[in-house]
Amino acid sequence: MTTRSRKPRVTFRFMLGTLLAYVIAIIFLLPLLWFIFAPFNDHAVLSASIPASLSLSNFGEVLDSDIAMRGLLINSPIIGIGTMLITTAVAALAAFGLSRSRLPGRQMWTYVLILFSSVVVGTASMVPIFRLIFEIGLINTHIGVILVMVGGMLPSAIFIMQDFVDGVPSSYEEAAMVMGASPLRIFKDITFPLIRPGLMVVGIWVLINAWGAFLTPYLLLRSPDLLPASVTFYRFYDEEGSPQITLIAAYAVLYTLPVLVMYLIINWRYGFRFFGGIKS
Amino acid sequence: MASIKIQKLVKTFGTVQAVAGIDLDMPDGEFVALLGPSGCGKTTTLRMIAGLEVPDSGVISIGDQDITMSQPRDRDVAMVFQDYALYPHMTIGENIGYPLKVRGVNKAEIIRRVTDVANQLQIGHLLERRPAQLSGGQQQRTALARAVVHRARVFLFDEPLSNLDAKLRLEARAFLKYLQREVGVTGVYVTHDQSEAMALADRIVVMSAGKIMQVGTPLEIYRQPANQFVAAFIGSPPMNLLAAVSDEAARTLSIAGHTFPMRENFAQASKASVIGVRPEHLTIHTQPVENGLVGKVYVTQPLGGETLILVHVGENLISVRVFGDDPPELPEQVWLVPELSRMHYFGEDGERIS
Amino acid sequence: MQRGMLSRPVGLLFLAPAIVFIAVFLVYPFFSIFQMSFTNTTLVGVNAVNPQFVGFDNYVALFNADQWMRRGEMGFSLLLTAQFVIGSGLIGQAVLGLFIAVLLHNRRGFTRELVFTLAIAAWIIPDVVVAFAWFAYLAPDGTLNNLLNTLGIAGPDWLFKHPMISIIFFNTWRGAAFSMLLFSSALSSIPPSQLETADVLGASGWQKFRDILLPQLTPYILTDLLLITLWTFNTFTPFLLTGGGPSYQTDVISIFTYRIGLRFFEFGKGSAAAMVVMIINLAIASIYLLVSRSRKVRA
Numbered sequence A: 001m002t003t004r005s006r007k008p009r010v011t012f013r014f015m016l017g018t019l020l021a022y023v024i025a026i027i028f029l030l031p032l033l034w035f036i037f038a039p040f041n042d043h044a045v046l047s048a049s050i051p052a053s054l055s056l057s058n059f060g061e062v063l064d065s066d067i068a069m070r071g072l073l074i075n076s077p078i079i080g081i082g083t084m085l086i087t088t089a090v091a092a093l094a095a096f097g098l099s100r101s102r103l104p105g106r107q108m109w110t111y112v113l114i115l116f117s118s119v120v121v122g123t124a125s126m127v128p129i130f131r132l133i134f135e136i137g138l139i140n141t142h143i144g145v146i147l148v149m150v151g152g153m154l155p156s157a158i159f160i161m162q163d164f165v166d167g168v169p170s171s172y173e174e175a176a177m178v179m180g181a182s183p184l185r186i187f188k189d190i191t192f193p194l195i196r197p198g199l200m201v202v203g204i205w206v207l208i209n210a211w212g213a214f215l216t217p218y219l220l221l222r223s224p225d226l227l228p229a230s231v232t233f234y235r236f237y238d239e240e241g242s243p244q245i246t247l248i249a250a251y252a253v254l255y256t257l258p259v260l261v262m263y264l265i266i267n268w269r270y271g272f273r274f275f276g277g278i279k280s
Numbered sequence B: 001m002a003s004i005k006i007q008k009l010v011k012t013f014g015t016v017q018a019v020a021g022i023d024l025d026m027p028d029g030e031f032v033a034l035l036g037p038s039g040c041g042k043t044t045t046l047r048m049i050a051g052l053e054v055p056d057s058g059v060i061s062i063g064d065q066d067i068t069m070s071q072p073r074d075r076d077v078a079m080v081f082q083d084y085a086l087y088p089h090m091t092i093g094e095n096i097g098y099p100l101k102v103r104g105v106n107k108a109e110i111i112r113r114v115t116d117v118a119n120q121l122q123i124g125h126l127l128e129r130r131p132a133q134l135s136g137g138q139q140q141r142t143a144l145a146r147a148v149v150h151r152a153r154v155f156l157f158d159e160p161l162s163n164l165d166a167k168l169r170l171e172a173r174a175f176l177k178y179l180q181r182e183v184g185v186t187g188v189y190v191t192h193d194q195s196e197a198m199a200l201a202d203r204i205v206v207m208s209a210g211k212i213m214q215v216g217t218p219l220e221i222y223r224q225p226a227n228q229f230v231a232a233f234i235g236s237p238p239m240n241l242l243a244a245v246s247d248e249a250a251r252t253l254s255i256a257g258h259t260f261p262m263r264e265n266f267a268q269a270s271k272a273s274v275i276g277v278r279p280e281h282l283t284i285h286t287q288p289v290e291n292g293l294v295g296k297v298y299v300t301q302p303l304g305g306e307t308l309i310l311v312h313v314g315e316n317l318i319s320v321r322v323f324g325d326d327p328p329e330l331p332e333q334v335w336l337v338p339e340l341s342r343m344h345y346f347g348e349d350g351e352r353i354s
Numbered sequence C: 001m002q003r004g005m006l007s008r009p010v011g012l013l014f015l016a017p018a019i020v021f022i023a024v025f026l027v028y029p030f031f032s033i034f035q036m037s038f039t040n041t042t043l044v045g046v047n048a049v050n051p052q053f054v055g056f057d058n059y060v061a062l063f064n065a066d067q068w069m070r071r072g073e074m075g076f077s078l079l080l081t082a083q084f085v086i087g088s089g090l091i092g093q094a095v096l097g098l099f100i101a102v103l104l105h106n107r108r109g110f111t112r113e114l115v116f117t118l119a120i121a122a123w124i125i126p127d128v129v130v131a132f133a134w135f136a137y138l139a140p141d142g143t144l145n146n147l148l149n150t151l152g153i154a155g156p157d158w159l160f161k162h163p164m165i166s167i168i169f170f171n172t173w174r175g176a177a178f179s180m181l182l183f184s185s186a187l188s189s190i191p192p193s194q195l196e197t198a199d200v201l202g203a204s205g206w207q208k209f210r211d212i213l214l215p216q217l218t219p220y221i222l223t224d225l226l227l228i229t230l231w232t233f234n235t236f237t238p239f240l241l242t243g244g245g246p247s248y249q250t251d252v253i254s255i256f257t258y259r260i261g262l263r264f265f266e267f268g269k270g271s272a273a274a275m276v277v278m279i280i281n282l283a284i285a286s287i288y289l290l291v292s293r294s295r296k297v298r299a
């Protein structure tokens, strides 16, 4: 952000811009409108409408669904937090190792890694991953889902983390080296505290992604009591496959709120940041 | 405390030869300044002594112990970085105490020594603050405190004053001088500022393009610059260097269109292709005088206690310092008379002739 | 060499966990797909245990000339994917994101926060939730049609009548925030004095955009287009909205691959499809690299 704030003159063009901005805001809001009203309407239909009377009965019914609540309160947190912790730790170590050990061609390796990871993605890689997890017996386990998701997010996580690690001035660590500190001590006392914002940013990014992930748990998990919220979401369809609108609305709110709140917290605390590497 | 010995030190970055064969012998307790223009390899030399760079070849010993390849942490040196490298997440007290903590000194002892050093450096009241809350001068003293809190064998300074404004720099310089005299440390001090080097060092090592140009005491360097590079680098404003042609038969030397009879110094003068004379060793006359170089005044710059005058003599622009707070009134045409006994003679290779 | 803080073996030790993950979940799948695409592997049955080498049969089946462009076949799917990527990625997200960023450049306060927050919400809310939100929004008696009704327009059943347009709008809405954030962070690095100078010279809004902002945004635009193209190409979220239908009208390549490989468990043929997808990804990334390199050479 530039520090000087320009106070624009209130001109016709400025007003027009404001008007356009509100039109865009409304376009973004419309599809979400439904979620603001339907959860509190015990007669909700697909169209958004202001409920005649506010009711919490939808939430009550959702709370009664064991599998859905298990997904929301146990399985999703296990998968999300597990993926977050492993990815962040592995990425931090890797970024530190890459940055500080003068491996030959390190620039090229991150480059190849990013390229490779953007090529081997999505449903394309799910076939062999499914088979792999099937064969090593981790099918239908949380750890299997977590490992697969860590693998998928790791290249980007390393990429983001590297910017933070490279952002630590080399003289900080060199000063500690001269003072007699060992590499592990330097990581613990100097580097780790200084890249804490990076750990937060990567951690939240991973958590939001893992929280929302559908395909991986959907393919790798079978037992209903292991499914995360993204999959148990589809519990609220009746036998013919039509959605139970009231329940879906309430569940969607419960499921979405944590990521929205998390995002707002990190945005408020650290601001949304793009890191040097993203520019060509 | 320990001596430092450097032999045939070489360091290349890609195609750039940063350090091109340096030899240096420093006895225990000596404070040496590495002086040279930016990019001449000073920092690289210092970092090799600290162990932060690995030399391509050559040997570095501290106190008769070959440490060329050993890890920085095994060398027992202390270093002040140009950007201070104060840890933003630690308080001033924690910063200063960190070298002791790393070495496993007990808490009470750390607190005692940190307080001691901080008080000496007049930052005792700031120990609870963070680096970002300190002024530049206070940060600089914190960096200094962190270096001296542990009695390392050798102290290394990389332009520690370059981030301070002019006034603070003078203060800090005086303080460093005091510290160095009181403590008597063995130290290597990197700077591109000749006045800092002159003021602080027992000996100055003048470097250029990875090579040592001259090693000597500040006065030796000033009085007998070993070559044209040193002559032009030391002194402010720098020495005037003028092309000279000697006449064997007439025993004369022509400089800037004037022919000087060389009575005593002819042995020297006859081999010189360039002579040098410092601005403070020229006198300026408003009337024609014997052995005066005639020239036109270009500009006059009163500086308070002295006046700096630039004079065009033929193709040359010669600077002259006139002392006293009364700037001279000068006509357009003036005559400059060099002190012949303080002229410097340089051969075609740029080396001093003596 | 500057002395690294870590010796090479210690550095590798720090890297080891990442190397294992990447080898297992990135490198292995790649080679496994390559190898499987030449076999008739299935999940269960004889071919699960003893898959046979079938040469290029899977590829031939995918590229079979007289079926290639039929509904539910690969050619048809690639055509849909091209429409989807160009419509929702390059035109939709990138242009909308750039537009919002420029519109709100140098603005503070409520308007900006509101637009940003809503766009970002659309971006980070979980897939299944936004998919359902749009299902409700586009339903015959959904919010959109109710709105149109009040204007006297009878809206169609969007997902049934115009499925491709629906997912293009959906994906534009879903992903515009990324481009918006990227461009507005790029714009904020342009010193305001440049625009002020142009103001003093009397440049129009369009001139300022064309002559000052756009040239400095070009590298970001390239990055943005690459990432968006790759992401849109590989996104699976439309499946949650349309399931690829009706009658294969939104059967974009990620859904096609999923259908072959993981719905029908024809691993061999699915892998061949995945190989094709990865080769296209590689081509997209390479084109981008070539363009950005040639720009650097000229610069």
Ligand SMILES: Nc1ncnc2c1ncn2[C@@H]1O[C@H](COP(=O)(O)OP(=O)(O)O)[C@@H](O)[C@H]1O
Binding pocket: B013, B014, B016, B017, B018, B036, B037, B038, B039, B040, B041, B042, B043, B044, B045, C002
């Ligand atoms: N890490 C490095 N990589 C490449 N070149 C370097 C590196 N460090 C220094 N150099 C080069 O070596 C030369 C000497 O640098 P340095 O020792 O920092 O000079 P000084 O401290 O005298 O200004 C310069 O030309 C510089 O560009």
Ligand SMILES: [Mg+2]
Binding pocket: B039, B042, B043, B044
């Ligand atoms: Mg330097």
